[in-house]
Amino acid sequence: MAFRRRTKSYPLFSQEFVIHNHADIGFCLVLCVLIGLMFEVTAKTAFLFILPQYNVSLPTADGETVHYHYGPKDLVTILFYIFIAIILHAVVQEYILDKISKRLHLSKVKHSKFNESGQLVVFHLSSVIWCFYVVVTEGYLTNPRSLWEDYPHVYLPFQVKFFYLCQLAYWLHALPELYFQKVRKEEIPRQLQYICLYLVHIAGAYLLNLSRLGLILLLLQYSTEFLFHMARLFYFADENNEKLFNAWAAVFGVTRLFILTLAVLAIGFGLARMENQAFDPEKGNFNTLPCRLCVLLLVCAAQAWLMWRFIHSQLRHWREYWNEQSAKRRVPAAPRLPARPVKRECGYHENGVVKAENGTSPRTKKLKSP
DSSP: OTTOOOSOOOOTTOHHHHHHHHHHHHHHHHHHHHHHTTSHHHHHHHHHHHSOOOEEEEEETTEEEEEEOOOTTHHHHHHHHHHHHHHHHHHHIIIIIHHHHHHHTOOHHHHHHHHHHHHHHHHHHHHHHHHHHHHHHHTTTTOGGGGTTTOOOOSBOHHHHHHHHHHHHHHHHHHHHHHHTTOOTTTHHHHHHHHHHHHHHHHHHHHTTOHHHHHHHHHHHHHHHHHHHHHHHHHHHOTTOOHHHHHHHHHHHHHHHHHHHHHIIIIIIIGGGOSOOOOBGGGTBOOSHHHHHHHHHHHHHHHHHHHHHHHHHHHHHHHHHHHHHHHHHHSOOOOOOOOOOOOOOSSEEETTEEEOTTSSOOOOOOOOOO
16 A cells, blocks of 8 residues: 555566555656646646636626536546545555554455445545535525526536536546455455446436536435445444444435435426427537436436345345344253252361261261171
8 A cells, every 4th residue: 555664665567566556656646737837838737637627707696607517628637636536545544444454353354344434434424525515505405496497507616516526536546446455356346336326327417417416316325325334334343333234224215215206306397397308418408308217217226226235135134133043042051950969967077077066076987897
């Protein structure tokens, strides 16, 4: 892992060298872009990597405001923030997770899951706070009709576009991290599933100009995922601590219901009543019946798949629990042996000799002659 003192050296640009120094390589590339800001010749190119592009000044009642729309240059900005995400990933792993995992003495399987949950707890917590701030400041919570009114939402405020670019950069950085972190082959398909799901939904909301609805759905999803990974961290610290899992199980189903309700309300009813329903990619308008059906089908299929996995895991967990309980009941208890009575001679002991109660010595038994 990066930023770590190493006693072993690897050949330059070999596989092990890249794996152990990938964060340092990314830091050098980011530093080169930042140095480019210092010179007038390279400043414009450096700003292309750092700042969102395609800004437009729109007149308002108070003056002019700067908004943004998407384009091919966003890929350059996303690439820059992929390296930022790789660096932050290495910092969290080195200075937080590795120090905690050393104290817990986890197995290899639990250690891999602990690192995964630790990284996602940090990401989900920061994303929930950031997304909630954007939603509140833009007024999407106080005015739910704004989720579909004035569609297409081609022009985005700076914080909305920057949020989407950072989200795409994080989930894209998670793909090479599977290689850099040497994730076990058994874990790769499961992680690829949720990484691709996030990429498809976030990119779909961004490209189809459904950014407002996407923010609300991400806020709900990230809140539930944060609770799940936090519960898993507490479980690794103490296997008897499962209270947060029960809270997550209760919140999970409610979140699925809210996501489906919002999606149907905004897409199935809100956009369906809009007057402008012509397919026009140049103007960013995708409000047609086939597009709405495809988006609703994608959201409903994803939620149904997540709910099926949740029910399957809960049934398996309960089955294992009842099997353990029944196994404990079948084990017969060890029979207790009756206490053997100890014959004691009448009288009391004095200097190792048994005395009679009246002070005389007890009568000695006569030996039978052969």
